[in-house]
Amino acid sequence: MKRILLALAGGLLIGAIAASHAKLPAAPAKSDAEKAAEADKAAAAKAKDAELNAKAHDKAVANYKKNKGIAMDAPKPVETKAAAKKK
Numbered sequence: 001m002k003r004i005l006l007a008l009a010g011g012l013l014i015g016a017i018a019a020s021h022a023k024l025p026a027a028p029a030k031s032d033a034e035k036a037a038e039a040d041k042a043a044a045a046k047a048k049d050a051e052l053n054a055k056a057h058d059k060a061v062a063n064y065k066k067n068k069g070i071a072m073d074a075p076k077p078v079e080t081k082a083a084a085k086k087k
Contacts, residue, residue: 030038
C-alpha cells in the first residue's frame with residue numbers, strides 16, 4: 001500500500017515538473033493595423049501622462065509661491081521657565 005502511494009506521489013511530482021517546463025505556442029504575428037493601433041494607444045497614454053505631470057508641477061509651483069513667505073519664516077523660540085525667571 002505504501003509503495004503504491006509512494007509511486008503515485010512520485011508520478012504526480014514528475015508530471016508537475018514536466019508540465020512546468022513545457023513551452024507555450026508562440027503568439028500569432030500582429031498585422032500592421034494592430035501594430036498601428038497599439039502605437040496610437042501608447043502615444044495617447046504618454047501624452048495624457050505628460051499633461052497630468054505638467055498640471056501637477058504647475059499646482060506645486062503655485063502652492064510654493066503662495067506659501068513662500070510663511071514657510072521661509074523662522075519659528076519663534078519657545079520661552080522656558082528658567083529664562084522667564086531671569087527676566
